[in-house]
Amino acid sequence: MNGTHDMGGMHGYGPIAPEADEPVFHETWEARMFGLRRAMTSPPGFSIDRFRYLRETMPPVAYLTWSYYEHWYFATAQSLLEAGMITMEELRTGRAAAGRPKRNDAMRPADVERISKAGGKFARTIDTPPRFSAGQAVTARNLNPTSHTRLPRYARGKRGLVHRWHGAHVFADASARGDGECPQHLYTVMFTARELWGADAAPADKVYLDLWESYLDPA
Amino acid sequence: MEHSLAYDHDDLVGQVPSDPALRIKALESVLVEMGLVDPAAIDAWIETYEKRIGPHNGAKVVARAWADPGYRQRLLGDPSGAIGEMDLLGVQGQHMAVVENTPAVHNLVVCTLCSCYPWPLLGLPPRWYKSAPYRSRAIIDPRGVLKEFGVDIGPGTEVRVWDSTAEVRYLVLPERPAGTEKMSENELAALVTRDAMIGTARIAPPSGSRP
Numbered sequence: 565m566n567g568t569h570d571m572g573g574m575h576g577y578g579p580i581a582p583e584a585d586e587p588v589f590h591e592t593w594e595a596r597m598f599g600l601r602r603a604m605t606s607p608p609g610f611s612i613d614r615f616r617y618l619r620e621t622m623p624p625v626a627y628l629t630w631s632y633y634e635h636w637y638f639a640t641a642q643s644l645l646e647a648g649m650i651t652m653e654e655l656r657t658g659r660a661a662a663g664r665p666k667r668n669d670a671m672r673p674a675d676v677e678r679i680s681k682a683g684g685k686f687a688r689t690i691d692t693p694p695r696f697s698a699g700q701a702v703t704a705r706n707l708n709p710t711s712h713t714r715l716p717r718y719a720r721g722k723r724g725l726v727h728r729w730h731g732a733h734v735f736a737d738a739s740a741r742g743d744g745e746c747p748q749h750l751y752t753v754m755f756t757a758r759e760l761w762g763a764d765a766a767p768a769d770k771v772y773l774d775l776w777e778s779y780l781d782p783a
Numbered sequence: 784m785e786h787s788l789a790y791d792h793d794d795l796v797g798q799v800p801s802d803p804a805l806r807i808k809a810l811e812s813v814l815v816e817m818g819l820v821d822p823a824a825i826d827a828w829i830e831t832y833e834k835r836i837g838p839h840n841g842a843k844v845v846a847r848a849w850a851d852p853g854y855r856q857r858l859l860g861d862p863s864g865a866i867g868e869m870d871l872l873g874v875q876g877q878h879m880a881v882v883e884n885t886p887a888v889h890n891l892v893v894c895t896l897c898s899c900y901p902w903p904l905l906g907l908p909p910r911w912y913k914s915a916p917y918r919s920r921a922i923i924d925p926r927g928v929l930k931e932f933g934v935d936i937g938p939g940t941e942v943r944v945w946d947s948t949a950e951v952r953y954l955v956l957p958e959r960p961a962g963t964e965k966m967s968e969n970e971l972a973a974l975v976t977r978d979a980m981i982g983t984a985r986i987a988p989p990s991g992s993r994p
Contacts, residue, residue, distance in 0.1 A: 671824045
């Protein structure tokens with residue numbers, strides 16, 4: 565979706581403000597939200613792509629004014645609401661409605677180290693051969709889906725060169741919609757800064773993006 | 784369907800407590816009551832990223848690449864394999880890419896669409912990395928952003944910006960500073976900073992070494 569989250573190349577957000585000796589978490593509630601997201605039982609079919617998509621659907625004003633772990637709260641609460649696993653009243657009060665069954669299959673502390681090391685693998689084997697190879701000229705399609713995509717606006721319609729093929733990965737756009745993994749070949753594509761930003765960009769500078777095959781046409 | 788989803792979302796923002804501490808406490812309480820989360824598992828995740836996983840992990844990889852040319856070659860050719868050798872793959876960092884800074888090329892990593900970052904090697908990202916100013920500007924004005932971080936890039940050096948748009952995570956292999964030829968791997972690791980592995984810093988020669 566063409567949302568507030570697609571920030572690459574925008575102006576007006578001001579200077580970057582690095583913090584000296586920044587703590588991992590600034591507030592206790594940030595740490596709780598982080599740990600809660602990692603440890604909780606998600607709705608069936610939930611994925612990291614759905615999680616990102618739900619953050620993108622925040623009202624634009626909230627997207628810009630709620631902080632990072634508040635985005636996590638929003639996407640987590642919304643995923644539970646849409647799965648019927650929680651109600652607005654329960655979110656407001658912090659108490660489960662009468663008669664809610666209690667489950668007994670949540671992640672245990674002893675599982676955490678194993679999952680932190682083993683989780684998050686997205687490469688898949690598929691039968692179709694890759695359509696593109698390193699060095700090939702490609703054009704990023706001008707796609708404007710209303711749901712999740714990982715093709716940023718600044719690259720759409722631009723011409724680049726395939727830098728590297730990564731094999732097939734879970735296709736984020738499909739996974740975010742709840743359509744399953746639908747793996748596709750994934751490529752790193754190089755664009756010159758001048759192709760993306762015009763003649764004022766430094767002549768030798770480059771931008772590299774990871775793009776799925778269905779985002780690309782031969783140039 | 785998208786419209787009704789958007790109205791629900793306005794409801795969520797408007798109807799839950801405005802104080803994030805209260806909002807998140809309520810969510811945790813109700814999920815614990817439903818048996819959807821074990822608070823001790825929450826503690827374990829927090830402790831993992833406060834104590835075990837952080838930039839010291841990435842620093843070990845960089846130091847080994849500096850100290851061992853064979854490892855450096857494996858790291859650049861098969862990054863996930865070489866990082867796996869050190870048991871440093873994990874959530875948000877199973878599919879790794881390593882990009883090497885040289886006098887001719889300076890690399891900078893960003894995630895313009897959210898905040899993708901190599902957790903197993905660098906820990907959780909700092910606030911500025913997740914902020915709108917960095918996400919919007921790094922991709923269009925990397926030289927200006929680097930200048931803000933105190934890194935001047937000359938016209939003869941090419942800047943490569945890596946936008947983490949999929950599940951591949953990027954680590955910058957910084958240039959090894961002069962005056963470190965006799966250092967051990969552990970001593971080298973102590974020089975490596977988080978920002979140097981994102982690309983927003985260079986690594987200074989150790990104090991006391993001659994320029």
